[in-house]
Amino acid sequence: MNVQNVNLEAVGVKFEQFPETGLPEVAFAGRSNVGKSSLINGLINRKSYARISGQPGKTQTINFYNVEDQLYFVDLPGYGYAKTSKANRISWGKMIDYYLNRRKELGMILLLVDIRHKPNANDLQMMDYIRGAGLEPLVIATKADKIKRSQLKKHLNIIKNTLKLESTDQIVPYSSMTKQGKDEVWMEIDGWLEYVQNNANEEVDE
Ligand SMILES: Nc1nc2c(ncn2[C@@H]2O[C@H](COP(=O)(O)OP(=O)(O)OP(=O)(O)O)[C@@H](O)[C@H]2O)c(=O)[nH]1
Ligand SMILES: [Mg+2]
Numbered sequence: 562m563n564v565q566n567v568n569l570e571a572v573g574v575k576f577e578q579f580p581e582t583g584l585p586e587v588a589f590a591g592r593s594n595v596g597k598s599s600l601i602n603g604l605i606n607r608k609s610y611a612r613i614s615g616q617p618g619k620t621q622t623i624n625f626y627n628v629e630d631q632l633y634f635v636d637l638p639g640y641g642y643a644k645t646s647k648a649n650r651i652s653w654g655k656m657i658d659y660y661l662n663r664r665k666e667l668g669m670i671l672l673l674v675d676i677r678h679k680p681n682a683n684d685l686q687m688m689d690y691i692r693g694a695g696l697e698p699l700v701i702a703t704k705a706d707k708i709k710r711s712q713l714k715k716h717l718n719i720i721k722n723t724l725k726l727e728s729t730d731q732i733v734p735y736s737s738m739t740k741q742g743k744d745e746v747w748m749e750i751d752g753w754l755e756y757v758q759n760n761a762n763e764e765v766d767e
Contacts, residue, residue, distance in 0.1 A: 562751055564628055567605045571625040574652070576659045580625055585757045586633045586666040587750055590657075590687055591673030593639030596703035599737035600673065601626065601634050604746060611636055623660060632754055633666070641683040661694040669753045671746070672698035672724075676705050676716050676734060680723045688724055699749055700724060705734040705741055 571580035589597040598611035605628060624636040637660065638653060661667065670691055674680050680688075691698050702720055705713070717732050726732070733749070735742035 562629060562631065562747060564605045566629050567607065567610060568627040569624060570627045572622045574622050574656055576663060579623070579664065582633060582666060584632055584666065585668045585754060586635050586664065587669045587671065588635040588637055588667055589671050589673065590637045590691070590698070591639060592675070592683060593642040595639065595673045595675050596737055597636055597639065597673055600701065600703065600735060601636055603737050603740055603743055604634070623656065640687065641681070657690060661690055668757055669750065670696050670698045671701050673701045673703050674720055676702035677707055679719050684724070700726065700730070700732045701742070701746065702732050702734045704736065706736040706738040
């Protein structure tokens, strides 16, 4: 999709605050600082529409971005931020649980992991939450500019094995610096969106 128009339309921490949109949603999940907001900015051709910061734990609400009135990108708050309070962790869990399990619009989820590191217990738990909600994520290995090309395969395999992905599941290496992987991510989103839109039309026809 060639994106020109994007709007941050709603920010929510509670189920009642999630907007009623009727449009399909792609959610972005991953550890604090992994690059969720940067990926969103890359996909929508903006430098800093979704807030980015050197401070982990920047995005603490669920942010809904209307993309071309076709779909929403949903920036989920990151997890695994050590300095967060216990109360914060509990409310994070509640919010994510609500979102993943009750949000009818949610159709596709991107799970971001840092290409340099083996996914940790928090990532595995997120994977369980996602699969528990009946979804299989598209895994994005972020900060691909930080490793040598010759190391790429090795890193992707570690991620694949740790997250127990099927051999047919693909991982997309992405860099917000070089925009490597951007077209591939859009191809996946566009393919899914087309499928969702066709199915919606069929239901109306019947
Ligand atoms: N080198 C490099 N740095 C990146 C990349 N993506 C993000 N960063 C940097 O990593 C830091 C965190 O990026 P964010 O996009 O804010 O991460 P986030 O996942 O939204 O973080 P939270 O909102 O805290 O959950 C920033 O300093 C970014 O500039 C990348 O692909 N390559
Ligand atoms: Mg963020």
